[in-house]
Amino acid sequence: IALLGFNACRQATPPPDMSARRNVTDELNRTVAINANPQRIISLAPNLTEMLFALGLGDRVIGVTSYCDYPPAAKTKEKVGDTLTPNLERIIALKPDLVIVTTSSQLEKITRQLDQLQIPVYVTNPRSVNEVLASLQHLGDVTGATAQAAKLHDELQTRINAVTARVAAQPKPKALFLVQDTPLLVAGSDTFLHDLVTLAGGESITVDVKGYPQFSREIAIARAPEVIIDPGRPENKALADSVLRKDYATTPAIKQNRIIHIDPDLTNRPGPRLIEGLEQLAHALHPTAFAAQP
Known part of the structure; x- marks a missing residue:
């Protein structure tokens, strides 16, 4: 039944007007027409929504x-499901001319389905702070917001x-960034969160892993973090x-009372x-470095 519904949606989707289209390369090196x-954009991740509004x-x-x-x-925009399980039928019904996704949402299946329906899908894949800024430019x-993106990129790069x-001459405390505490998930060296800690003047104790893996609490404790960073409400x-x-x-x-929320x-x-x-984060890691900041 689900397959029949999918095929029905596929048949109902009008072919795109190729005369008004161009090819771009997304961050997975996919060629996308x-x-x-684009005037009718669907965003399937909060960070992408924030980028679009910022532009x-x-x-x-x-x-x-x-x-x-x-x-x-x-919050006033039409909802098409959550980040990990968007609703294909709602997406199709809105007749988008561009859908933007991120690899962190693991939406390979829906990307393939939208490709089959000839609905353009642009995939982002930032793994460092610089790549986040690059995604903004992309x-x-x-x-078509190239000028706005360049201006925003330069403003963010200046910051x-x-x-x-400010932190260049400061000692780098060993930091444990908690992606999740139970079970313990950490940020590996190929992630923008690891890069965030480094730029803020910290030294991640999980530099030897990749991605966002489950990590041994015993090993984390043995590595004696001097700061624990907890991104929580x-x-x-x-x-x-x-x-x-x-x-x-x-x-x-804990002994030095250095938990950063x-x-x-x-x-x-x-x-x-x-x-x-x-x-x-930089202010919290190095308060004295920013003490005289106007």
Whole structure:
């Protein structure tokens, strides 16, 4: 039945007007034929939604996921499911001329389905802070917002440079970044979160792993982190503190009272606000370096 429904949707989708299209290469090196100036865009990740709005393209966004809650205007857009399980039928019904996804959402299946329906899908794959800024420029190029993207890129790069200049001469505390505490998931060396810690003036204790793997708590403790970074909601701070102080009681981080709580929307979303997360993390890691900042 599901297959029949899919085929029915496929038959109902009108063929694209190839005369008004151009080829672009996405961040997985896929060639994608898109409208020269996409007007009906669906974003399947919060960071991508934030990028589109930051580029001044909010009026072209016709669909987002249920997790796309920033800026506030994003909440008014049509919902097409959550980030990991978007609803194909809703996407098709909105008649998008561009769907944007990220590899972190693991949407290979729906990407293939949309490809078969000749609905253009552009995939992003940022694995460092620089690549996040590059994704921003790529989206600008794809949507015709090249000038806006270049301006925003330069503004964000200036802020990054200001942070790295401030922390350059500071000692680098050994840091444990908690992607998730139970079970313990960490950020490996090929991730933008690892890069975030490095740029903020820290030294990740999980540099020897890749991606976001489950990690041994015993090994994490043995590596004696001097700082524990917990991207959690403010309302959960007290509970998180209690758990971390118990689980990591023997580490220098707990003995020196160095638990950093930071808004996960600023660190875990590889979008424009990631730079605000970098600034907050750098301030927390090296407060004296920013003490005289006007």
